[in-house]
Amino acid sequence: MTRAMDARLIYNPTAGPRDVRADLKRLCSFFENRGWSVLLHLTEQPGDAFRMARQAARDRLDAVIVAGGDGTVNEVVNGLVGSDTALGVLPVGTGNLWAKQLRVPTYTLANPLRLREAARGLIEGEERAIDVGRVNGHAFICWASAGLDAQVTTEMEPRDRITKRLGALPYLIAAVLVAQDFKGVQTTVTLDGDVVRGRALLVMANNIRQYGGLVEVAPSAKLDDGLLDVFVFEGLGFGYVVRHLVKVLSQRYLEDPRIVHRQARRISVEAEESLPIQVDGDPMGMTPAYIEVVPRSLHIVAPPTMPSDLLVEATEGESS
Numbered sequence: 001m002t003r004a005m006d007a008r009l010i011y012n013p014t015a016g017p018r019d020v021r022a023d024l025k026r027l028c029s030f031f032e033n034r035g036w037s038v039l040l041h042l043t044e045q046p047g048d049a050f051r052m053a054r055q056a057a058r059d060r061l062d063a064v065i066v067a068g069g070d071g072t073v074n075e076v077v078n079g080l081v082g083s084d085t086a087l088g089v090l091p092v093g094t095g096n097l098w099a100k101q102l103r104v105p106t107y108t109l110a111n112p113l114r115l116r117e118a119a120r121g122l123i124e125g126e127e128r129a130i131d132v133g134r135v136n137g138h139a140f141i142c143w144a145s146a147g148l149d150a151q152v153t154t155e156m157e158p159r160d161r162i163t164k165r166l167g168a169l170p171y172l173i174a175a176v177l178v179a180q181d182f183k184g185v186q187t188t189v190t191l192d193g194d195v196v197r198g199r200a201l202l203v204m205a206n207n208i209r210q211y212g213g214l215v216e217v218a219p220s221a222k223l224d225d226g227l228l229d230v231f232v233f234e235g236l237g238f239g240y241v242v243r244h245l246v247k248v249l250s251q252r253y254l255e256d257p258r259i260v261h262r263q264a265r266r267i268s269v270e271a272e273e274s275l276p277i278q279v280d281g282d283p284m285g286m287t288p289a290y291i292e293v294v295p296r297s298l299h300i301v302a303p304p305t306m307p308s309d310l311l312v313e314a315t316e317g318e319s320s
Contacts, residue, residue, distance in 0.1 A: 004035035005062040007088070010052050010076060012043045012068035016092040020107065020115065024067055027090070027119050034123050038065070043072070053079025061085050063301055065122065069093015070142060074280040077298060078139045081132050086299040088122045090115060095281055097142050101208045103305035121303030128311060129296040130223040133207045135289050140279045141298070143211065145204035146269050146289050147233075148182050148241065150278035184236045186272040191230055191264040201241060202233040203269050205291050209310075215248055218261075222312045226295035230267055232260040267291040 009028065013019050024040055031038040043049050049066070053076040056064045065088040066076045073089060080087055091099035091106045092115070099106055104121060105114035135144040184199030204211070206229040211217040218229035233244050235258055247253040254261055269275075269289040277284045302311075 004037070006037045007031070007039075007063040007065055008052065008056045008061055009038050009040045009065045009067060009090075010043065010049050010072070011040060011092075012049060012072040015068040015072055016094060016107070020067065020092050023115055024090075027115060030116065030119055031123070036123070043068075047075070049075035050079045052076075053085075056080075057083035057085040063088050063122075065090060067092050070095050070097050070281045073098050074140060074142075074282065077132060077141045081139045081294065081298050084299060086127050086301050088125070088301040090118050090122075095212075097210060097212070097281070098208070101142070101210050101310075102303060103307065104303055105305075118303075121305055122301050125301040125303045128224070128300055128302045128313065130298055130300055130311070131207060131226060131228075131296060132294045132298045133205060133228055133291060134294060135205075135277065135279055135291045136285065138279055138284060139294070140207065142208050142280045143204055143206045144277065144279045144284070144289070144291060145202060146271070146275040146277045146287050147185070147200060147202035147204075149202060149204070149212075150276040150283065151182060153278040153281060154276045154283045180238050182237065182241070184234065185275055187232075187275075188268075188270045189230075189232050189260075190266075190268045191262045192266055194262070196232055196260050198232070198234045199236060200232055200271070201235050201244070203231070203275075203289075205230045205264075205267055207293070211248075215251075217248060217253070221310075223310050224296050225312050226293055227263040227265060228267065228291065228293050230260075230262050230264050234258040234260070265293050 011024055028038045028040055041052055049072050053064050057080050063086040064076055066073050067090040089099050091104055096106045105117040107115045133140045184201045187200035189196045189203055206218045209216040209218050209221045221229050247256050253259050269287055271287045274286040276286055277289050
């Protein structure tokens with residue numbers, strides 16, 4: 001950054017494989033030695049990170065740094081959206097999808113020094129404005145979906161620390177078990193006025209390129225183009241789930257007529273039987289789902305590791 005920052009560091013001590021508050025206290029000194037003013041605050045219950053972030057925005061702080069997983073990041077996003085206070089991330093959660101999209105070094109038990117690398121990336125970063133999605137009024141930064149993956153999320157969350165230490169394995173096992181009995185539901189998806197009807201296994205709206213940390217489902221997506229990448233995976237049951245998974249992993253999914261991909265600003269999902277909704281990896285009620293994009297409504301501290309082509313703004317600057 002070109003200037004010192006007055007920031008709040010919000011840590012969720014239940015996130016990730018172990019408690020890292022001692023590491024974060026040392027990082028506060030690391031920031032302060034480089035001219036930043038950083039105060040550490042710990043959450044105690046769901047909603048605390050949202051309230052702390054909203055207060056930081058009201059106090060006109062320069063930044064809120066999140067030490068947690070995607071769920072904690074989502075709370076802070078909801079507290080900061082529409083303000084001038086920027087979001088920074090020190091990934092210490094389990095999935096860390098937002099951090100992985102920005103290629104931020106991710107803390108693991110085997111690589112604890114990556115926290116220092118991530119902090120250095122914030123100090124060297126640049127402030128940018130990006131889009132945020134909203135589903136039924138709740139903001140998201142990664143993706144929102146209704147259907148199969150939301151059902152898995154509903155059955156898995158919240159997880160205890162022992163389960164988190166197993167990484168993605170418990171989720172993969174749960175996904176297989178849920179998918180065996182999950183049936184496509186007759187669904188009406190409206191995309192900027194265009195209607196897609198059929199039996200859907202999963203409907204998702206992506207603000208980022210990645211899905212589940214496994215594959216880039218929207219490789220040309222931009223974080224600041226005012227659009228969401230929407231996918232409708234159609235089918236009847238487990239056989240179609242396997243088919244879609246193979247197509248996605250082999251990067252041949254856009255050739256499949258049972259997979260609809262569109263870019264849109266406003267999306268609605270209505271189903272004959274209510275489907276669970278998930279937002280950035282946490283359960284968030286049931287359909288109907290009304291989704292929209294709020295263009296460039298969130299400021300972030302973009303680290304040097306972030307691919308420059310994630311932003312229209314950066315791409316236009318390079319070509320001018």
